[in-house]
Every structure is written in C-alpha cells, then in structure tokens.
Amino acid sequence: NPKVQVEAIEGGALQKLLVVLATEQSLTAKKKVLFALCSLLRHFPYAQQQFLKLGGLQVLRSLVQEKGMEVLAVRVVTLLYDLVTEKMFAEEEAELMRETSPEKLQQYRQVHLLPGLQEQGWCEITAHLLALPEHDAREKVLQTLGALLATCRDRYRQDPQLNRTLVILQAEYQALAALELQDGEDEGYFWELLGSINSLLKELR
Template identity: 40%
Template sequence: MEEVKKKYKSYDELKKDLEGLQMNIKTDRETVLELTSMLNSSSLDTTERVDVMETLLDYLHQIDNAILFCDIGGMKLVIKNLNDSNAEMRSISSAILATSLQNNPKVKVYCIKEGVLHHFVRALSTEAELPVKKKLLFALSAMVRNFPYAQTKFGELGGFSVLAKLFTLPGTLEEATKLSERTLTLVVDLLDEHQSVTKDNKHHSSEELLTQYQNFPLLEHLLQNGFCEIVGNLLENIPQREFENGTIVSGKTEQGRHLHDPAILIGYGTNRNCEELPSEGHRSNALVCMTSSCWQHWQKCITSDGDVWEGRACVKQPPLHALMRTRLGRQLPIRTV
C-alpha cells in the first residue's frame, strides 16, 4: 500500500495541482486585454511593440477577439501605425487589419468610422516597400469585399486611380507581377460581386443592399482610370507558353491563324461596339473575346465548362464595359453572364 501511495498522487494532491494549472490558463479575452494594455504603454520601443502586435495577430483571427480589440481602442492604434516611419510596424499593422477585417462586419463598420479608407489610399500611394504594399492591398481587399458602402467611399477618395498605379511600380519582375496579380484579382472579384447582386441577385440581397450596389458606378471608375489599357499591357507581358499549355484560353480566327494572346473578357452593359454577337443562350452582355494586339472576328469560344457557342463579334476597339477575366497565368473559371 505504501508503494502505491509513493507511485501515485492522492485525489487531494491531484485536485490541488489541477487548480494550480487552471489559475495559469488565460482566456483569449484576458490575453487581448493584456496585450492591448502593453501596446498602449509608452515604455515599449518599436521592436517590442512589433513583437506585441505579432502576438496579437494570432488572436485576432477570432471574430469576437477582433471586435473586443476595437472596443478597447486597440484598432485605433493600429490604424495610426499605418503611417509609422518603421516598415516593420507598417507591415504588422496592415496584417492585423487584414486579419481583423475578414468576414467581420462589425470591425468593418468600426474601421470605416475611424477613417481607415483614407489611410489605405494614402499608404498605397506613398508606401515604398512592395511587401508592405501587398499587405495593405490585402487589408483593403478584406475591407471592401461585400461592403458596397466602403467601395463607394473608396471610389470617392480616388482609390481606383491608386490601384491603377500599382501596375506600373518599380521593383523586380516577380514582385511587380505578384502585386499586379493581386490588384487585378481584387478588381475582377468586385466586378463579379456586382454582377452577382445587380444582375443575378443569387443571394436574394435586401433592397437596401441592392440599391447600394446599383448606385456605385464601379465600371465608370475602372474606365476612367484606364483599366482596359492596363489589361492589354498585362497581356502583352504574359509568356507565350502560358497560352500554349492551356493555362489561358486561346482560339482561332476566321482566317485560321492560331492566336496566342487572347484573353476572355466579361462584358458588362451593352455591346455597343460590336456589329454582331453570339445570340444563342446569351444576353447582350455576353462573353466577348479579344486579343491584346488587335480585335478580330472570332468563330467560337470554348468556356471552362465545355460549352461552345458559334458566332462572331466585330469589335473596332476594346468595349468600354469589358474587363479581363484572367489572372496573369492562373486558370480561372470562365462563365457567361
């Protein structure tokens, strides 16, 4: 019996140990409160503040933690740090915003009241470090997706002009391409989002939400800031092998010449520049095919789901209502609209 007592702890001893463990376990709420208090401390240097924010980042994926962080004033400090002179501070601040804003309507409303869109537009215009720009773009994307009010405010602040300039930044080809790809991804996804609500209304959006989308002139912003020209320039820089291996859809002209530089465009609005468009199963805003070097007559277009439509479209110039449906060499689902 004595040997058993020596080998195993008694119930009272186990209970005492367990109580000690429970005393050392902090809830997420307690941790966020403590870290935010540290962030408010004037005694921390920049490196220590960055360390605290990196720890916070692990907790702010949780929706409730991110809302709490806003409620206790932590997000105000983060937004302010977007203008910090230290690149690491700007980077982690952008990452925290991106994480907290994703699928979190309450945080989005809080941040827009705090003027975060002004900070995004200014920071994207002035930021010299491409890695920081990418995180800023990620945060902006999380802010404006499925939030037409934020999209409207972003447009009013000249945000689409800033996005257009992201395609012509200096830097290595790989860095510039990644930034261009992410920017184009955001623009195309916003177009899809507007199409889904205003034309299809697949999610049965409320009248108020539908009105917000309808009142936001997304296409006008894109056209005014030269996105059609930007798309053409991007296509010219895509390696021919991307077209040859089927990553990007290609086609054949009426003359039989194989084209290696076509993009698939989704037309929004009326096809006023087209003499003739495919009619079977397609509305006036049907898929339009183009080449980056010239606009041709097309016999057919094969969509990603295997559908083929016959017909031809003669386009004298790029339709002002169309935007590229490819992301720099990445396979995309192509759909008629």
C-alpha cells in the first residue's frame, strides 16, 4: 500500500529498522526487521532514496559480515538483486512505452544504487558469498553477480578468489548436471546453475 509506505517512511520507520539491524540483536529479531525492510523498499523508489541517504548499504554490509548472520547474508543479496533489477525493469518499461519522464521513473533515476554498491565494496562482498555451501544461496549470489556485472566487472576480474571459486563450482555443477541427465532430467536445476557460472566466467575472461 503506497500510502502506508509513505507514512511509514515519514514516521521514521526506516531509521528504526536500520538501528535494529545495526545494533546487537538476536538473529530472529534481525530476520523480522530485515523482512520489514525488504517490504518497505521494494517497488518504492522514494524509500530506496531515503535508505541510501541514511547509510542503509553500510548497515547491510556490517550485517552480512557479522558472525553467525550468514543466513541473513543471502536475504540481503536477494534484496539487492531485486532493487537493482527493479530499477532496470522500470527504465526498460518506460522506454518500451516511450515515456520519458513518468514520475516513478524520475524517482528511480534518483536512486543511485549501483554507484553506492560499488563504493561500499559490495562487488567483493557478493563475490565472496559464493563460497556459501547451499545451492540455493549460491543461486541467489550468482543472480546478483550477474545483475552487478556491468558495474563490478573490473572488480570481479581483479578478484582471484572469485575466479577460483567459479572454476571449482563449475566442476562441481558439471558433475551434478551430468547426474541429472542420467536421471532423465533435461536441463534441470544444476544445469541452470552451471549455465550461470559458465556465462559469468565467459564475461570475465
């Protein structure tokens, strides 16, 4: 509900959520707050602007680097992926509709998310999260690496750990994709993950 979202922002909800995420709280509390933050930011460029102004990216960076918060790291990366792609889709849609200055597009243009992500070291943070063991987590990280590619390409190329991780995962998912094929599953889940890894490696050559 946009009206409720605006009221929440103007009532200082965003600051309160960020304070909880930035202070010592239980994982459960942070999980709930992160969920609320995601709900507030999605499809709401005004909130995204305020989030950046309030240092939201720094807060999330500290959160994902906190010990024992790995489960939240994936949620954070998913949120960033959603915000990056949401802005891209808004711009593409406006282009298709030949709208040059609809209000929402103007708002999205004021959300300087990608430069912020680059400055705050998210290229490297996201790349290193690829070391997480769960397939689902890796899938989300790979999606985000892809979405950040245009912004982070040089950083990725300079990151030997990322290249090593991708090569290791490539071998792992080649084996898993082969097993899928043996089971009669054509282009299954692991095959898709392998495709993401291959295209990233190709882009980074």
